[in-house]
Amino acid sequence: MNMKNEAGSKDVPAAVREDSDLVQVLDAEGNVLPQASVPDISDRQLLELYETIKFARHFDQRAISFQRQGRLATYAPMTGQEGSQVATSLALAEQDWLFPTYREHAAKYAHGMDLASLFEPLRGYREGYAIPDDVNVMPEYIPIATQVPQAMGMAWGHKLQGKTDTAVLCHLGDGATSEGDFHEGLNFAGVFDVPAVFVCNNNQWAISVPRERQTASETIAEKAQAYGIDGVRVDGLDPLAVYKVASAALEKARNPGPGELRPTLIESVQYRFGAHTTADDPSVYRDESEEEAWRDRDPVDRIETYLYNEGILDSDLESEIQDSIEQEVSEAIETAEQTETSPDNIVEHVYEDVPARLEEQRDELNRLREKYDDGAFSEVLE
Amino acid sequence: MSSTASTQTGQNAQRLTLVEAIQDGLYTEMSQDDSVVVLGEDVGKNGGVFRATDQLYEEFGEDRVIDTPLAEAGIIGASIGLAQTGMKPVPEMQFMGFMYPAFDQIVSHAARLRSRSQGQYSVPMVIRAPYGGGIRAPEHHSESKEAFFVHEPGLKVVSPSTPYDAKGLLAASIHDPDPVIFLEPKLIYRAFREDVPTKPYEVSLSEAAVRREGSDISVYTWGAMTRPALIAAENLSQSHGIEVEVIDLRTLSPLDVATITDSFKKTGRAAIVHEAPKTGGLGAEIATTIQEEALVHQEAPIKRIAGFDAPMPLHSLEDYYLPQAVRIQDGIRETVDF
Ligand SMILES: Cc1ncc(C[n+]2csc(CCOP(=O)(O)OP(=O)(O)O)c2C)c(N)n1
Secondary structure, eight states: OOOOOOTTOTTOOHHHHTOTTOBOSBOTTSOBOTTOOOOOOOHHHHHHHHHHHHHHHHHHHHHHHHHHTTSSOSOOOOTTTHHHHHHHHHTSOTTSEEEOBTTOHHHHHHTTOOHHHHHTGGGTOGGGGOOOTTOOBOOOBOSTTTHHHHHHHHHHHHHHTTOTTOOEEEEEETGGGGSHHHHHHHHHHHHHTOSEEEEEEEOSEETTEEHHHHOSSSOSTTHHHHTTSEEEEEETTOHHHHHHHHHHHHHHHHSOOTTOOSOEEEEEEOOOOSOSSTTOOGGGTSOHHHHHHHHTTOHHHHHHHHHHHTTSOOHHHHHHHHHHHHHHHHHHHHHHHTOOOOGGGGGTTSSSSOOHHHHHHHHHHHHHHHHSOGGGGSSOOO | OOOHHHHSSSOSEEEEOHHHHHHHHHHHHHHHOTTEEEEETTOSTTOOTTSTTTTHHHHHOTTTEEEOOSOHHHHHHHHHHHHHTTOEEEEEOSOGGGOGGGHHIIIIIITTHHHHTTTSOOOOOEEEEEEOSOSOOOTTSSOOOHHHHHTSTTOEEEOOOSHHHHHHHHHHHHHOSSOEEEEEEGGGSSSOOEEEESSOOOOOTTOOEEEEOOSSEEEEEOGGGHHHHHHHHHHHHHHHOOOEEEEEOSEEESOOHHHHHHHHHHHSOEEEEEEEESTTSHHHHHHHHHHHHHGGGOOSOOEEEEEOSSOOOOHHHHHHHSOOHHHHHHHHHHHHTO
């Protein structure tokens, strides 16, 4: 399924240009490349892909501005990465599991997480981490690469119990490939041939450290070979290509053909357009011109052009979609802003039952809250 | 902060924040000793996510201020190896909550290479890590797990509470022949300024500081909690005439047992304030030490004012988790009124 891209063309970021094995469906503008095959999905599914990517872009912009207004704490933006996040999630079957990082807001949403609950942890409420029973998403992973062996383990558990219709999809960053957990997880995945798909969102940067400082190997996908699993490199700003590669890998995880391996490492080649988090200033460590070259391949524009070309989208439908997205996001932040909590929550869910000593600690706090008022606790500690 | 190089001339001291004092301390030590190298995630070009290594990359170059791959076990394991060649590595762990991948390298090797080799090899290095809560950080970014390291023989554990001490303790740590875990209270990284000498100096790793003298009760604390403890002491002096002696431990391992017990012998009462979970925290060690050394002076039960035996909540509740001045005052009064 590999496609040659327009090798050598100007303004194509080196990371995309150099690899002739990069899977692509759309060119930088959104036109289908000669010889490329478009994934076999309905117009309705294509629109869903588009809408969700557009939604992600809007969510991201709003979240950044809410953070600046002091309505959210530190936020990890995803602009540039939405196409890959959404396409991988839409490739999942409902019973498949998702292991997201702190940046996979859109991936979580697309696999069934409620929108308001994405905002709640950013407002400091752990309540938003609660995951409904019918949604197969793990809580977001903040310690880097720790999800990799766990995702492998869940896939293994399904396999050991004969649940071969369920695959596990695990996100990670390019920085994560440096951690021991990454290597241990992938090694197990190969040894036990588990139904897992690992998606490395190679956005070229781990905070200020470039991909070349994470590994001396030419690509991340080639690491798969060392673990005896499949490795694929895909244009992560091309939602159709990502959808195609992820669906194929998930299908193979569930139903490997004769001699086929279940696990796959997908290197989704993309770029973080903005800051690492709202606490980060990328101008300190990288050149703006680098970002501009990648901006020309924006996943939102590419899928949009494709849908216009196909006659699936027109300007009326586009603005209708945009309006409903804006409304949905506004409502969600309003809902999130109404979340209430109580200091009692500190001791909840640490164990199934609150141990006596922890109960004492809670009672002591409540005694003090009654004696002084809550304002006494919100005094800045400094 | 302007380039440290330009502020070295002229005055004998500059008014620095705690994080600037650490930067200045690194600058001073690196200028004096070519074997000192800084390494870690984002410490180079970016100057550290808290800017603790700001300007060092420009000043000393990429072979002494080294951006590493994202791998804590790699950073600490490599530092142990570097130390064997006579270099003085000062690795940064970006947040204490992300030190755990390196835990095996720290406790199984850095801490005990000296004893494993019967004194033949040692690991002089300083592992810096921002720790503690109160800055509205995401999950895993507010850990205060100093007890893990205090529990490990062979390590020294240090936590400054003032800019002056930060520079002096860092210098002493870098000069120390053993591995030091240098825990930086990030809540007070930029909370206040203080005169910090431009010249090199050390603050000893064997002495606690008496931050405030008092006769009624001894309060033992360190790091970011020193400030609310001092505020509570002032408030109680004014409102109830209770005179609190506040001891800032500074070095958590080995403990300055003499200063701890001398103060207790004077006051007969003790409270320990830390933001780490109460159970198994350093407070338990201090209370027991006092009982072993000075039981006959004791006039009231020893009080621990600590974090909960629960994970640090997200920021909407962290003010309730961390010992605030009111909680400290209340605990002190309970002990004094016993
Ligand atoms: C074990 C661990 N070490 C350090 C950190 C601090 N940190 C948070 S994100 C990050 C960079 C991650 O880069 P990458 O894996 O490429 O993912 P990206 O953020 O680019 O999506 C670092 C160093 C962490 N969260 N966990």
